[in-house]
Amino acid sequence: MNVMPWMLVVIATLVLSTAVTSPVLAANGTPAPAAKPAKPTEVDIREFAFAPKALTIAAGTRVVWTNHDEEPHVVVSAGNQFTPSKALDTGDSYTLTFDHPGTYTYYCAIHPMMVGTIIVK
Amino acid sequence: MRDTEYQQAEGRRHFLKCMAWAGAGTVWMMHGGVLKAQPLTPGGAASAADASFAFVQISDSHIGFKKAPNMDVAGTLRQSLSMINAQKVRPDFVLHTGDLTHLSRPDEFDTLSGIMQDERMGKVFYVPGEHDVIGDNGAEFFRRFGEKQQAGGWYSFDHRGVHFVGLINVLNLKAGGLGSLGADQLAWLKKDLASLSPDTPLVVFAHMPLWSLYPDWGWGTDDGNEAVSYLRRFGSVSVLNGHIHQIQQKVEGSVTFYTARSTAYPQPAPGTAPAPGPMKDVAPNELHRYLGIRDVRHVQGSHALAVTEEVMA
Numbered sequence: 001m002n003v004m005p006w007m008l009v010v011i012a013t014l015v016l017s018t019a020v021t022s023p024v025l026a027a028n029g030t031p032a033p034a035a036k037p038a039k040p041t042e043v044d045i046r047e048f049a050f051a052p053k054a055l056t057i058a059a060g061t062r063v064v065w066t067n068h069d070e071e072p073h074v075v076v077s078a079g080n081q082f083t084p085s086k087a088l089d090t091g092d093s094y095t096l097t098f099d100h101p102g103t104y105t106y107y108c109a110i111h112p113m114m115v116g117t118i119i120v121k
Numbered sequence: 122m123r124d125t126e127y128q129q130a131e132g133r134r135h136f137l138k139c140m141a142w143a144g145a146g147t148v149w150m151m152h153g154g155v156l157k158a159q160p161l162t163p164g165g166a167a168s169a170a171d172a173s174f175a176f177v178q179i180s181d182s183h184i185g186f187k188k189a190p191n192m193d194v195a196g197t198l199r200q201s202l203s204m205i206n207a208q209k210v211r212p213d214f215v216l217h218t219g220d221l222t223h224l225s226r227p228d229e230f231d232t233l234s235g236i237m238q239d240e241r242m243g244k245v246f247y248v249p250g251e252h253d254v255i256g257d258n259g260a261e262f263f264r265r266f267g268e269k270q271q272a273g274g275w276y277s278f279d280h281r282g283v284h285f286v287g288l289i290n291v292l293n294l295k296a297g298g299l300g301s302l303g304a305d306q307l308a309w310l311k312k313d314l315a316s317l318s319p320d321t322p323l324v325v326f327a328h329m330p331l332w333s334l335y336p337d338w339g340w341g342t343d344d345g346n347e348a349v350s351y352l353r354r355f356g357s358v359s360v361l362n363g364h365i366h367q368i369q370q371k372v373e374g375s376v377t378f379y380t381a382r383s384t385a386y387p388q389p390a391p392g393t394a395p396a397p398g399p400m401k402d403v404a405p406n407e408l409h410r411y412l413g414i415r416d417v418r419h420v421q422g423s424h425a426l427a428v429t430e431e432v433m434a
Contacts, residue, residue: 047395047396047398048338048339048396048397048398049396069396069398070188070398070399070401071397071398071399072223072224072252072255074255074256078295078296084256086255086256087224087225087255087256089224090188105296106296107296107297109251109255109294110251110252110255111251111339112294112295112296112297112298112299112339113297113298113299113336113337113338113339115296115297
């Protein structure tokens with residue numbers, strides 16, 4: 001993957017732009033419906049761990065990962081089941097909507113000992 | 122008014138202190154095939170006289186990081202490099218053991234390249250850290266800094282009787298795993314070493330520690346033992362790593378493992394904090410104690426490398 005040219009322009013506002021422009025994708029990679037009123041489920045990234053480590057959600061739920069560490073992290077599907085996040089710096093978020101039931105194991109490709117699971121019912 | 126002047130003076134003193142801790146790295150001197158490490162200081166290494174050659178290891182410059190305890194990682198890198206230029210005996214080359222950047226961004230790579238050029242570093246050998254390969258499996262890193270010997274990015278070279286090997290252990294990491302070399306790289310390493318006589322001094326460098334230093338924090342390499350098994354028949358082996366931002370050493374027979382300090386910020390000793398990451402509470406005037414440069418010199422004759430460490434004074 002090449003780093004997008006726009007990153008050069010928006011680095012100063014990356015925290016904001018990541019939160020705003022991160023693609024909201026369904027687990028199968030198609031854009032989710034634009035308006036999704038349901039409250040997203042939060043996964044905190046803190047002290048080199050995902051919390052909660054295992055999460056069970058209903059199909060159609062949005063999940064938002066937010067990095068609270070000083071270190072950057074990424075959210076990557078272990079089985080290539082969803083689009084990986086970009087590097088999440090401190091305060092950055094990544095949002096995905098899981099539309100299809102299944103078990104999604106993911107990890108931080110920078111710190112691979114960080115592993116989490118999302119079970120979609 | 123007095124207060125303001127006082128604060129300005131304090132601010133400048135604070136800045137000068139920051140500049141004093143800039144300059145982390147190690148001069149490695151080859152003494153008869155044994156690496157001797159010496160911290161890089163503004164005045165130059167004292168014990169350079171009997172070395173046959175020297176090189177410098179710097180690591181973990183994390184260009185793009187701008188948080189406590191170091192708001193100016195470019196400045197501390199520059200300071201490190203100016204110490205290299207101040208050495209009485211000019212090191213033959215520089216090794217950068219990875220994490221050049223914090224987030225693999227093109228502008229961060231640009232900054233790093235610019236600083237290396239400004240400081241007239243000459244030949245620098247790089248291996249990537251996991252912070253240099255985010256999102257593109259290292260494509261940008263290898264395009265700019267790769268030796269382009271092998272498709273996977275790993276490489277070797279000979280310098281004045283010493284065989285150097287640069288390994289990549291930050292790609293294709295598996296969920297729940299540590300650093301990884303992979304089967305292709307291991308096969309290449311075995312072949313690369315096959316024709317060498319056991320009395321050839323070896324220097325092997327990679328970003329993540331090749332030994333299981335602290336797996337709970339990801340400080341190790343899953344198939345590192347396999348690589349080390351190929352090194353054991355050699356009489357003098359030095360394994361130089363970065364990643365953990367502090368000096369740790371371990372000797373196993375003829376194989377000595379070293380991890381280097383960062384030019385940017387320290388991390389806690391294994392297990393002394395809930396997680397790894399920058400030690401935020403280190404005061405600027407204390408930070409120099411945690412940053413370092415490694416200097417290696419080679420002395421012909423005894424086929425051993427002597428390693429000394431230098432803390433930024």
